Amino acid sequence: MDYVSAVGDLLDDYRKAAGPLPQQHSLWRLTGPGLSDLEPPAAEPLPVPGADELLVRHDAVSLCASDAKIARLGLDHPRVRRFPVVPGHEVSLTVAAVGPRLRDAYAPGDRFVVQADMTVGGVARAYGYDLPGGLAQYAVLGAEALAYLVPVRSGTGYAEAALAEPWACVEAAYAASYRSTWQAGGTVWLTGDGAGADLGAAAGWRPDRVHLDVRDDIFAERVRAWAHASGVEVVAGPPQAAVDDAVVLGPDPDRVERALAALAPHGTCALVTVAPLPRPVRVDVGRLHYDGLALMGTAHQDLSAAYTPIRTELAPGGRLWLLGAGGPMGRMHLRRALQRDGAPASIIASDRSGRSANTFGGFTPPTVTFLSERECGDAETLAKRLNEATGGLGFDDVVVAAPSARAVEAAFEHLADGGVINLFAGLPPGTLCAWDVTAVAHRGVRAVGTSGSSVADLRRARDRIEAGVLQPNRSVAAVAGLDGAPEALRAVAENRFGGKVLIFPNLSRPLPLTPLAELAGVLPGVAARLERGHWTVAAEEELLRALI
Known part of the structure; x- marks a missing residue:
């Protein structure tokens, strides 16, 4: 032989x-x-x-x-x-x-x-x-x-089979689902002012327990009457253990921070306020990513209006800013954005070094603008470039593929009305970012984050690889x-x-x-x-x- x-x-x-x-x-x-x-x-x-x-x-x-x-x-x-x-x-x-x-x-x-x-x-x-x-x-x-x-x-x-897992994580980032009601059989914390607030459609939801911690006696009495008729236990005062859902009534940053800290994994925090908050809120972005927390809000007195479904897929024909586009996962997000039906109309792909510009071997797709944050020099210049790119309208989607608290904090400010920030890169739980969450209540801004993927996500990634739709070896x-x-x-x-x-x-x-x-x-x-x-x-x- x-x-x-x-x-x-x-x-x-x-x-x-x-x-x-x-x-x-x-x-x-x-x-x-x-x-x-x-x-x-x-x-x-x-x-x-x-x-x-x-x-x-x-x-x-x-x-x-x-x-x-x-x-x-x-x-x-x-x-x-x-x-x-x-x-x-x-x-x-x-x-x-x-x-x-x-x-x-x-x-x-x-x-x-x-x-x-x-x-x-x-x-x-x-x-x-x-x-x-x-x-x-x-x-x-x-x-x-x-x-x-x-x-x-x-x-x-x-190699391409091994790369199905990271591709599955990318796909999962756009397939997350969040509750649009209180957890059935769960625990709710109502906290804050409550003046003029109304349960709205939430009167049809059925948690097991409500912690009633509001100042307005009229709203408190409405809640007690609803709970009695619905067989829901009412406990006076704040909870001593984690809750599934927290509703903050009024522009109180301290209460929002306490409510977010009190959430169990996959919990929701709804901010209901007509007035703007007096200061930014320190948000644990690590928990948003790893625990799948939802931060939602409304400027209406009907608190159930805060629970509109959260969009997780990129807005078709929208404006996308991808941070960390020069890294391996950032490049996957960029390729996915370009390949999907209803792709964004414009994409800013940024990273610290400008390395993202080599993603396509020197060819730049017409909808993509590569941006080196280092060449911008400072945050003010970068913000100016981003505002110029969107005509001051902000981004419909911001995808963060770089584990930087500073980047997450700054990116939130560039969201358009109804915009979504996707925290793909996981920062450790306990990482706090100062966000003006008035935008959540008044402009419909939302934050999503996922960690890992499911068997179904992995199967979909494998199928796309074996069909030749994805070319992971290029990574x-x-x-x-x-x-x-x-x-x-x-x-x-x-x-x-x-x-x-x-x-x-x-x-x-x-x-x-x-x-x-x-x-x-x-x-x-x-x-x-x-x-x-x-x-x-x-x-x-x-x-x-x-x-x-």
Whole structure:
């Protein structure tokens, strides 16, 4: 057998997960907060699947800013419960061995991508956070995790499959849903003035309990009469525990801040005020993102008018400002905005360095204006440029793909009437931004934020990739083996690349972190199979032929 045939057979065996399994495998652990003393991968005995478990091989892992955030925040990260952590939640994997009771449903060689957010043992868990993730050659998945595997075709590239997860997160950012009523069977806090207020359609909603904390006796008596007729418990005074819904009656910033702090996950805070607030409100934008809180409002006395449905999709034909457009996720948002039906009529794509201008290889779509915040020099000049771009009307949509509290605070001021700010980049809970939330009540401004995605989102992303609608390989900026993971994580933390870094954990020979632009000097055969500098399935196959 000649060399080419032997290598071809090796690649075919790799794809099918054929041949003997190794006795050991390598994995990379983050042992604690910080990026200064990252250790190389460690070797451990290969895990053995139980009767209801799968042994899976991680073929490709796309590193995410959240992986670097684990190192930066440590146990302050909302999804990290303990160290060490095996990071990596954007994963493409292959079944390597099947427990006896699963052999009718799974076989070695079956390929999947992983939905990172799981419920295991009735507890919310996350792959690559508090569950071991993709920066390991192999892992065992228990029965409860199997529902979070989404199958992919055998011909789909490992890298493009791994990139289905971040694309799913992008899609999920525009598919969030918020309640337009109080939580049925939940707890409501009515607080503030109450003079002239009316329940309106809320009289038909049925929480279990209302905490009545208003100054106006007439409104308070109306609430008590409604509650008595509806079988709703009334408790005088503010709540001592988290509430599902809080309604602030009147222009009281202190009460708005207390109401937002009192919300349970997926809670709503409605501001009902005819008068403007005397000062900005400190809003925990980290909780808006991670806990899915809704901040809504109305200038009408009918408090139910605050609960109009919140738009989460981009306004067709509208004006979009995309912050952090030069990063890998920002570029995905930009491509999505341009590709969707009813695309924005104008887009400002900004980042600190101006790197977003290279998103399309020098070609600028006619609806897009690239803007370097650094070249603007100061906030006043940037604001002037943005006002000129919209004729002073503001933006219908602002998408924040850069984790900057300063950017979030400034962006809120540029929303048009009815505008929506999408907090895609997660800032830590406890991150406060000063917003003039009078705009929420008087101009219909809204804020939305999502973290992660669902299995349904991941399936949709996979389908679009396999149909050729999305080309995720264009997002790849650099590649490495598992040995290059520490340096790759530093690169992500330092925002060195405008695209994604892909780790291939099962290479048998070292591959340090290598930008695609430098592949010709390291692996010329792989570089020859790039397409105009972009990663391809053919380049990936050549990489595996050379290094497995």
